[in-house]
Amino acid sequence: MSSVPIRGIITPIITPMYPENELVNLSELRRQIERQISGGVHGIFSFGTNGEGYILSLKEKEEVLETTIDQVKGRVPVYAGTGCISTKDTVYMSRRAQEMGADVLSIITPSFAVASQKELYDHYCEVGRHVDIPIVLYNIPSRTGNKLLPETVAQLARDVDVIVGVKDSSGDLDNLKAYIRQTREQENGFAVLAGNDSLILTCLKEGGAGGIAGRANLYPKTLASIYSYFMAGNLDKAQECQDAVAALQRVFQYGNPNTIIKKAVNLLGYPVGECRRPFHYLCEEGIEELKKILEANQARGLC
Numbered sequence: 001m002s003s004v005p006i007r008g009i010i011t012p013i014i015t016p017m018y019p020e021n022e023l024v025n026l027s028e029l030r031r032q033i034e035r036q037i038s039g040g041v042h043g044i045f046s047f048g049t050n051g052e053g054y055i056l057s058l059k060e061k062e063e064v065l066e067t068t069i070d071q072v073k074g075r076v077p078v079y080a081g082t083g084c085i086s087t088k089d090t091v092y093m094s095r096r097a098q099e100m101g102a103d104v105l106s107i108i109t110p111s112f113a114v115a116s117q118k119e120l121y122d123h124y125c126e127v128g129r130h131v132d133i134p135i136v137l138y139n140i141p142s143r144t145g146n147k148l149l150p151e152t153v154a155q156l157a158r159d160v161d162v163i164v165g166v167k168d169s170s171g172d173l174d175n176l177k178a179y180i181r182q183t184r185e186q187e188n189g190f191a192v193l194a195g196n197d198s199l200i201l202t203c204l205k206e207g208g209a210g211g212i213a214g215r216a217n218l219y220p221k222t223l224a225s226i227y228s229y230f231m232a233g234n235l236d237k238a239q240e241c242q243d244a245v246a247a248l249q250r251v252f253q254y255g256n257p258n259t260i261i262k263k264a265v266n267l268l269g270y271p272v273g274e275c276r277r278p279f280h281y282l283c284e285e286g287i288e289e290l291k292k293i294l295e296a297n298q299a300r301g302l303c
Contacts, residue, residue, distance in 0.1 A: 004077050004103045004134050006165045006191035007209045008042025009200070009224045011216040012050040012081075014262050015064055017273035024060050026067045028272055032217070032265075033071045039220025039303070040228065042210065044072055045079035045106060049143065049169075050214040050258045053081045055276045061093075062100065069101045079212075083108035083138060087123050091130045104134045106167065106212075111144035117152045128160040135162050140169035140195065150178035157183045157190045164188070167212050169195025173202065180207045197223070198249065201242040204230045214261050215245045218268065218294075219302045244302055247293045254286025263287070267294055 013036065016028035033044055046068045047053030047061050056064065069078050080097035082105050084090045094105050107127060109120060128135060137156065141147040147170065156163045166183075168176045176192065176199060183190035184207060191209035194200045200211035204227065216223040222241050229238035251260050259275045263282055266272055267290065274280040282290070 005042075006077075006104065006134065006136060006193070008227045009210055009216055009220075010043035010045050010077075010079060010193070010212045011036045011041045011220065011223075012045040012048035012212055012214055013068070014217050014258075014265060014272055015047065015051045015056065015060075016271070017276065019271075019273045022273070022276050024056075024063060025271075025273065026063060028270070029064065029067055030071045032270065032272065033068060035270075036216065036220045037072070037075055039216070040224035041076065041216055041220050042224065042227065043077045043079055043104075044068055045212055046081065046102075048079075048081045048106060048212065049140065050217060050261055051081070052258070052276055052279075055279070058093075062096070065097060065100050065102060077103040079104045079106050079136070081106045081108065081138070083110070085110050085112060087126050090123070090127050094127055094131050094135075098131050098133050102133065104136060105131065106136045106138050108138040108140065109144045109146040109148055111146065115146045117149055120146065120148055121152055121156060124156050124163060125160055128162045131162060133162065134164045135160075136165040136167055136191070136193065137163065138167045138169070138195070139175075142170070150175065150182045153179055154182035157186050165191030165193060165209065167193045167195045169212075171196045171199075173199060176203060176208070177206055197245060198242075200226050201230065201238055204238075214258060215248060217261050218248075218264050219245060219297070221303045244297070244300065247296065251286055251290045251293065254289065255282045260286070260290065264290055264294060267291060 016025040080102035082093035139148040194203035194211035225241045
């Protein structure tokens with residue numbers, strides 16, 4: 001298995017779409033990737049939640065991943081979200097992403113049907129038998145209905161060589177800490193990444209490796225600086241950067257967070273289009289609140 005640094009701030013890159021037909025805008029995707037790398041992020045994650053992986057076709061996913069790998073050109077690791085509901089489809093998507101040149105796989109838990117911890121364990125073990133690039137588990141129970149327990153993560157870390165990390169988007173700090181605590185003794189290290197942007201610095205302080213941060217789509221330099229300041233030992237500046245992106249949380253009460261992130265990128269002047277229907281609506285009150293926050297952040301120099 002190749003050695004890839006699972007650390008820092010990884011951007012779950014949005015998938016730009018043309019407004020008139022919702023087709024993927026690959027030229028704008030390249031532009032957004034350059035924004036992120038110029039801002040100092042440590043990885044690009046294709047078709048995650050913010051990248052609308054849940055609604056892209058197989059052909060679109062291949063186009064997005066091919067374009068991303070070509071544009072990144074090895075400057076940072078490329079993560080590919082390959083989790084599907086079935087084990088069979090997840091194996092196929094994971095092998096396809098490896099063939100195309102992805103550096104890391106991010107595999108969300110199966111969704112819709114309730115899965116036992118044994119079923120989740122067996123699912124990931126089976127996928128791990130078919131690939132030889134790093135896998136980062138992805139826990140987001142509010143979206144999938146299935147929670148990946150710390151004990152299961154620890155067992156997978158011990159038993160499956162290619163499983164080298166986990167992204168926790170539960171928003172549950174105790175769960176995040178348990179992931180870190182129960183995998184701390186892994187011989188080759190195990191990376192715990194915060195999937196909730198507000199917990200990135202806390203994750204680092206607890207011994208985690210960084211975060212997969214949707215808000216980096218807006219402010220790559222600010223988000224990346226949380227990690228760089230932390231690693232330099234400047235906790236005050238790291239906290240400043242962490243606090244700087246907190247105001248966006250107020251808008252999430254009005255709608256789907258990844259819908260709001262994509263609308264915000266549009267409002268910053270980038271033609272990335274809407275989220276694919278039906279997940280595209282934000283009420284006028286939410287739009288006005290978002291505009292106020294973006295204006296205030298611009299005045300503060302966020303970038």
